[in-house]
Amino acid sequence: MSLIELIRRHIKTSPHTFVLLALLSGVSNVLVMTLITTSAGVEQAALDLRTITMFGLVIGIYIVSQRGLMRITATEVESMIHDLRMALVENISHAELLSLERVGRSEILTGMIRDTQTISQASNILVIAVQSIIMIALSMVYVFLINKIAFVLSLSFIAFSMLLILRHMIALRAELNTVYEEENHLYDGLRDVLEGFKEVKMSPPRRIDILAEIDIAATRARDVKIAFQGRAAQEFVLSQTMSFLLLGIIVFIAPMFFSVEAGAAARTAAAMLFIIGPLAMVTQAIPIFATANAAADNLSQLEHLLQSLVSTIPGMIERPLPATFEAIHFDTVSFTYVDNKAVDMFTVGPFNFSIRQGETLFITGGNGSGKSTLVKLLVGLYYPEKGVIRIDQQALSAETYSSYRSKFSVIFSDYYLFKRLYGLNAPSPEIIDELCLLLEILGKVRLKDANRFDTIDLSTGQRKRLALLVTLLEDKPIIVLDEWAADQDPHFRRKFYQELLPHLKALGKTIIAITHDDRYFDTADRCIALEEGRITSDISKKPLQ
Ligand SMILES: Nc1ncnc2c1ncn2[C@@H]1O[C@H](COP(=O)(O)OP(=O)(O)OP(=O)(O)O)[C@@H](O)[C@H]1O
CATH class of the missing domain: 3.40.50.300 (P-loop containing nucleotide triphosphate hydrolases)
Structure with a gap:
C-alpha cells in the first residue's frame, strides 16, 4: 500500500484528528438516516421538537466535520504533493551528471506531473470512501439492533464483497503497471515529435514512421485502459446488483423463513437503501485507489532512483576553497x-x-x-x-x-x-x-x-x-x-x-x-x-x- 505509506511519511496533522472528523461525519450521517427511518411513517402530530432539534443538530455536526475533514485532507495532500515535487527537483539538482544522463527524462517528467496529479485527484474520493466504510459499519450496527437476520445476511454479503474487492484490487494493480509502461512509451514518442519537430516536419517518411510508432504505443495504452475501465465498471455493476439482490433477499425471501416484525423489516430495508450509496462509493473508489497506489509506487521508485543519483554524503559540510589560485x-x-x-x-x-x-x-x-x-x-x-x-x-x-x-x-x-x-x-x-x-x-x-x-x-x-x-x-x-x-x-x-x-x-x-x-x-x-x-x-x- 504505497499510497498509505507515502501519506504516513508526509502527513503533519495527527491521524487522531482525521479519525475523529471522519467518525463525527460518519456518525452524524448515520444518525440522519436513523432519525429519518424511525420518524418516517410516524404521524405528523407525534413528531416532537426534540427529534426535530436533534435532526438539525446532527446536520450541523455533519456540515462542520465534513468541511473540516475535506479541508484538512486537501491541505495535507496538496502540501504532501508540494513536498514531493520539491524533493524530486532537489534530488535532480543534486544528482551527478553521469547518473542523470542514464535516467529516462520522460520517467522523471511523468512522475512529477502525472503521478502527483493522480494522487491529488484521488485524495478527496479516498476520504469519502473511508467515510463510506465508517457509515457502512455504523449502519450495520443499526441493522443489528433492529433485525439480526438481515444483519447476518448483510455481513456475509459485505465480507464476500470485500474478498472480491481485494482480489480484484490485486488484478487491477498489475494491469495499471502495464498502462503506465505503455503511457511512458507514448510520452517518449511525444517528446520525439516535439523536440525533433523540424526533422519530423522535413521528412514525410520520418513523420509517418514516428506516427506509426506512437500509434502503436497509444493504441496499446488505450486498449489496456479500456480493459481496465471495463473491469472497474464490471466490478461496480456486480457490486450494485449484489446490493439489490441482498435487499431482495431481506425484503422478499427472509420473511418467508424467519418471522420479522413488520416495522423492523421496513426500517431494515430503509437502512439497507442507505448503505447502497456508500457501498457504491467504496466500489467506485477501488480503481481510483489502485491508480493512486500505482502512482505512489512510481513516485517512491523515482524518489529512490533520484536519491541514489545524489552524491552528497549525509552530514558532509562543504568547505570553500581559497578565492585565488595559481x-x-x-x-x-x-x-x-x-x-x-x-x-x-x-x-x-x-x-x-x-x-x-x-x-x-x-x-x-x-x-x-x-x-x-x-x-x-x-x-x-x-x-x-x-x-x-x-x-x-x-x-x-x-x-x-x-x-x-x-x-x-x-x-x-x-x-x-x-x-x-x-x-x-x-x-x-x-x-x-x-x-x-x-x-x-x-x-x-x-x-x-x-x-x-x-x-x-x-x-x-x-x-x-x-x-x-x-x-x-x-x-x-x-x-x-x-x-x-x-x-x-x-x-x-x-x-x-x-x-x-x-x-x-x-x-x-x-x-x-x-x-x-x-x-x-x-x-x-x-x-x-x-x-x-x-x-x-x-x-x-x-x-x-
Ligand atoms: N555520456 C556518454 N556515455 C558513454 N560514452 C560517451 C558519453 N559521452 C561521450 N562518450 C564517448 O566518449 C568519447 C569522447 O566523447 P567526447 O564528447 O568527449 O568527444 P569530443 O572530443 O568532445 O567530440 P566532439 O568534437 O565530437 O564534440 C566518444 O567517442 C563517445 O563515444
Missing part, C-alpha cells in the same frame, strides 16, 4: 565511460598537466577524441576514476567540489540558455547595453523585470553571444567555452579570438576553449591536442604574461 593540476587523472553492464566504453587519460591562472588554453582534437569529457572532468562535473585533481596543493574532495565548480563559468556545446538571470544580482541596463554593444547584439535583447531577457528567440550565433553575455555577468575566474565560435560569422569569429579573448585575459580570466579554428591557434598561450582520449601534443605558444 594553478590546477591533473595528476594521472583518468575516466572511463561504462555501459549498463559495466563494460568499459571509452577512456580518457591518464592526464598529467597543469593549467596556470590567467592562461588561455585551447583544446583541439578530432570528433570523439575526448575533449568534452576532459572539460567535464576539469570543471568538476565528472570525477576522476583514477588520479587526483589539485588546486594548487589541495587535492579536490567531496567537501570542496562544489566550491571548485563555482570557480568556472561554462558554455557547453549543447548549452542551455535560461531566459532569466538565475543566481545573479540584477545588472543595470547600462551594463547590459555595454555588453550587448561589445557582443554586437544591441537592440536585439533587453532586460525586463530587472533580471529577465525580453526574448531569447535569436539566431543561433546571437544566442551564443547572449550566453557569453551571461558568462561575462557571472564574472567567474575561469571561463570554459566548448566550440563557442563554431556558429559565429567570420567577422565575429575574428573579433572573438583577436579582441574578446585578449580582453578577458587582460581582466585576469583563465580561458579554456575547445576549438577547431586552427587559423587562430596563435591567439592562445597554449594548445593541447587530444587523440583517442590522450594528449598527443601540448605546445606553449607564448610565455604567460
